[in-house]
Amino acid sequence: MAAENDVYTLHYFPFSLYSLMVRFALVIGRRLDPETAPNVEIKLVNLHREENFSEEYLTLVNSKGQVPALTSAAFASPLAESYDISKWLCQKQPELIPEEHRETIQSLMDKLYSFHAKTLTIGSDEKKHGIPNRAAELLEQKDLAEPHRRALEIKSVFHDLRHNTVFTPSGIKDVEDKARMFIQELDKTLDEENQGQRWIFGKRPTIADAHATVMVARLMEVKRQDLLTERVQEYTRGVLASEEWYEVTHGRATRWNASMGHVADLNPL
Template sequence: MTPTPYTVYYAIDSLCSYMLRYTLAIRGPSKDGREISFEGKVVDIHYERTQLSEFFLLNVNPKGQVPAITSPALEKPMADSLDITNHFATMFPNLKPAGYEVQIDEMLLKIHNLPYGVLSFGGHRAQPILKGTMQAMKDKLARDDISPAYRKALEAKLAPVANLDFDTVFGLEAGKQAERVLEEFLKHVDQRLPSSEGWLFDLPRPSAADAHLVALLARMHDVGRGALIKGNIRLYADRAKGSHEWQSVMGTYTTTMCEG
């Protein structure tokens, strides 16, 4: 049987990219024996800003974000790490074991409702990154040699952030509030971890919820918020980050280019 090919577009410092890539690393066998192959394509979101290219905006993700996947098996490209995870969970039962689907979905939603943009890039970290990306879009729009479709895509990408108030969205108070939300979430997590070695909901192997949670915890550590990760949760994160699957995704990288 010829494997069904998937192309995974990701960035080496994108939290959601790590969530998806670790999900794929721990996916286990498929439910019907189907074979799937993955080709990874790195998207440079800070220097070359490949996510703003005409090809990416028109053929991969009009939002200009990673991760995203393409495949002959899909009617159209799929973006958003949670949607993609749910897609693969229909193929790989270990991602959402029978009887635990509700708990896993609840945890995934809680993770993706966290203000991890502020937690990752609050304060001084946000402005040079986002302002640089905004200026790159404006520079492209100032050209007179781009296609109408590309111009429309750039305008749609720029519009939501064109008038962003950085001081309000990523300021000190926003960061403090985000940390309070994270602390409440971590209390919720602690109640769902086994007291000894193991995974969420006392499952024998990691599920999709573990994949997204471990990536989140790694990011919080890498941006200087590791003090919020305590006790059993810290031990859980350290065990996961020592696994072969996590190491196969991370290599020598950390989850972010930005210092804490």
């Protein structure tokens, strides 16, 4: 039982890479110590139905229209970045970032968040033509309420700032270089700390496991083994066989495909 009565809501899509990182961190934290685990409810934001473009989501949850986000009456404003949510969780549950490994974990996390994985995981057509600015398309509607229109304008600007340069040859190379730096440090840490155990630092997982596993699993699914080492892949396969991972994914891959059915019908989520 958590040490406080505050309730938090994780706005979540089960095939969002960064949503999965936070969800996995929550599961790991609760397994490490149920007493310090915050009371977090999961709320589906169905990206397939564009719920992230709704007036409510853009104005009350995340003006960038992204998942995950964490809301609560205990917050002055929502936490709208997965790294910020993870830092908050580590404050609640210091078990996730043990002092003896703090420096290494911080370095791994900083390297992981130095790039955005979408550049590595989207298809060749999207890389060639770019990701359509859906917010700009929705702004063509004539019957939008004024608050919704303003919110979509903000989302449209964010989209262009985020995506206009990342799919250029130099942008792609920069992301690949940063990803390799992260994988190299993860490989080195596993070599020094893992000792044949399941988690990066041995028998107990940390916030770094929650993020690294999801990132590497997605890269493996999209056949980007050129960025990975065999040691990192072996470690990830071990975590993917864990009860903690099954609690998050229920045996599903990190990417949606039609055989899974509609996301709204997934049970459990």
